[in-house]
Amino acid sequence: MDRIRIRGGRALSGSIDIGGAKNAALPLMAAGLLTDQRLTLTNLPALADIDTMATLLRQHGIAAEIDRAARTVSLGGAVTNTEAPYDLVRKMRASVLVLGPLVARVGEARVSLPGGCAIGTRPVDLHIKGLQALGAEITLDGGYIRAASKGRLRGGKVVFPFVSVGATENIMMAAALAEGETEILNAAREPEIQDLAACLGAMGAEVQGAGTDRIRIIGKAALGAATHPIIPDRIETGTYAVAAAITGGDILLRGARLDDLAAVARVLADAGVAMTAEAGGIRVRRANGALLGADAMTEPYPGFPTDMQAQFMALMCVADGASMVTETIFENRFMHVPELTRMGAHINVHGASAIIRGVPRLSGAPVMATDLRASVSLVLAGLAATGETIVNRVYHLDRGYERLEAKLAGCGADIERVGG
Ligand code: UD1
Numbered sequence: 001m002d003r004i005r006i007r008g009g010r011a012l013s014g015s016i017d018i019g020g021a022k023n024a025a026l027p028l029m030a031a032g033l034l035t036d037q038r039l040t041l042t043n044l045p046a047l048a049d050i051d052t053m054a055t056l057l058r059q060h061g062i063a064a065e066i067d068r069a070a071r072t073v074s075l076g077g078a079v080t081n082t083e084a085p086y087d088l089v090r091k092m093r094a095s096v097l098v099l100g101p102l103v104a105r106v107g108e109a110r111v112s113l114p115g116g117c118a119i120g121t122r123p124v125d126l127h128i129k130g131l132q133a134l135g136a137e138i139t140l141d142g143g144y145i146r147a148a149s150k151g152r153l154r155g156g157k158v159v160f161p162f163v164s165v166g167a168t169e170n171i172m173m174a175a176a177l178a179e180g181e182t183e184i185l186n187a188a189r190e191p192e193i194q195d196l197a198a199c200l201g202a203m204g205a206e207v208q209g210a211g212t213d214r215i216r217i218i219g220k221a222a223l224g225a226a227t228h229p230i231i232p233d234r235i236e237t238g239t240y241a242v243a244a245a246i247t248g249g250d251i252l253l254r255g256a257r258l259d260d261l262a263a264v265a266r267v268l269a270d271a272g273v274a275m276t277a278e279a280g281g282i283r284v285r286r287a288n289g290a291l292l293g294a295d296a297m298t299e300p301y302p303g304f305p306t307d308m309q310a311q312f313m314a315l316m317c318v319a320d321g322a323s324m325v326t327e328t329i330f331e332n333r334f335m336h337v338p339e340l341t342r343m344g345a346h347i348n349v350h351g352a353s354a355i356i357r358g359v360p361r362l363s364g365a366p367v368m369a370t371d372l373r374a375s376v377s378l379v380l381a382g383l384a385a386t387g388e389t390i391v392n393r394v395y396h397l398d399r400g401y402e403r404l405e406a407k408l409a410g411c412g413a414d415i416e417r418v419g420g
Helices: 022-034 048-059 086-091 093-106 125-133 165-176 191-202 234-247 258-270 306-316 336-342 372-384 395-400 404-409
Strands: 003-007 013-017 039-042 063-067 072-076 108-112 137-141 144-148 157-159 181-185 206-208 214-218 226-229 250-254 273-278 281-286 322-326 346-350 353-357 366-368 388-392 414-418
Touching: 003 372, 013 404, 022 039, 022 048, 022 072, 022 093, 022 165, 022 191, 022 234, 048 063, 048 072, 048 086, 048 093, 048 395, 086 093, 086 108, 093 108, 093 125, 093 144, 093 165, 125 137, 125 157, 125 165, 165 181, 165 191, 165 214, 191 206, 191 214, 191 226, 234 250, 234 258, 234 273, 234 281, 234 306, 234 372, 234 404, 258 273, 258 281, 258 306, 306 322, 306 336, 306 353, 306 372, 336 346, 336 366, 336 372, 366 372, 372 388, 372 395, 372 404, 372 414, 404 414
Parallel strands: 013 250, 039 226, 157 181, 366 388
Antiparallel strands: 003 388, 003 414, 039 072, 063 072, 108 144, 137 144, 181 214, 206 214, 250 281, 273 281, 322 353, 346 353
16 A cells, blocks of 8 residues: 655745646536536546546446546436445445436436445435425435435425535535426535536526525526536645645645635634735745644634644644634544644644644654545645654545645655555
């Protein structure tokens, strides 16, 4: 199994190209199930999760042609199999995004329940209730969700008791082929939702209000061909922003959009880190050299993203003074804490909050993590640590970061992937 070896202590400088957003690309690819026409997505990142989604779509009968050089995927074709098997769903929870499109297009879907995952129980009850509100009949059987509809789904009112990105996306896609109007209240407002809305619009659905907590969709009997560019990855951007900050460096994040990162920029400003929009991207560096303790609480967009929590905590490990990080979206999303502690960090967890007391230096160690963002937080810590850090279980990183070690090495980091 590959590992990443880092010898820390170098200030990073240079520029990094930000890729297309994984969390936008996955629902956009699932939207390829909604039409037999060609849906082409551009700015496609090269990630393991994208390959998993392509495999899933292919086994549903959809052609999913990835052109790595052009960074595109072309989707389209008839649905010949409506089952999303356990082996794929278990590997990637976002597989559940095929549920809405399948039942909307062919009146039937059988999708494995994702089961437990490393960052908490993560149920799918909101996806199910939302589809029921559009007239789908849902049964749970043998670990699978079975959704059925005689004829087209019917538009309806879906009121979410709390914000779910995936459930909002599943219902938006189903509603795009439903008869009549669907209203989603307490909808997620993430930039990825707005990207999906733009794509569904380009395919012929009428979608209004994406980016607010009330989305209206008027479905069509059929959707057509479209070409859609995937938005830049705000979490990849935030991760490399922390890489610049933690090493006291200066990096231009090319292609990144500051508008999508307002909450991260605010918290980093509290910590003494400036993110400024420049022609072509965002420049990140410490404002006055010092790194200060600052607090962050994760919230649905436009709040501070849970997917940046572990990286921000790594940064606070070497800040002056104390900071508090509170996780409100997922239970059990502090798995990076014991590993950061092994590198010399001072962190106390009380329920959903962690108090971090900054230390002058972390020290390198062999570490591993059980999810994507926790893993990358250890890479960031390793960049600032003395000595050598080995991050095991690199396959987590490959799910969400394209050429991570090459991008960091390009800015002067001493980092390499080692096999075996
Ligand atoms: C998406 C992102 C993930 C990010 C998360 C929160 C993708 C592919 N993944 O995940 O990276 O961390 O948003 O920003 O876009 N919940 C329920 N019932 C449901 C659905 C969700 O209780 O039916 C709970 C979850 O357990 C969690 C919270 O709602 O506590 C938010 O989850 P959700 O927004 O649905 O996350 P995902 O869409 O899975």
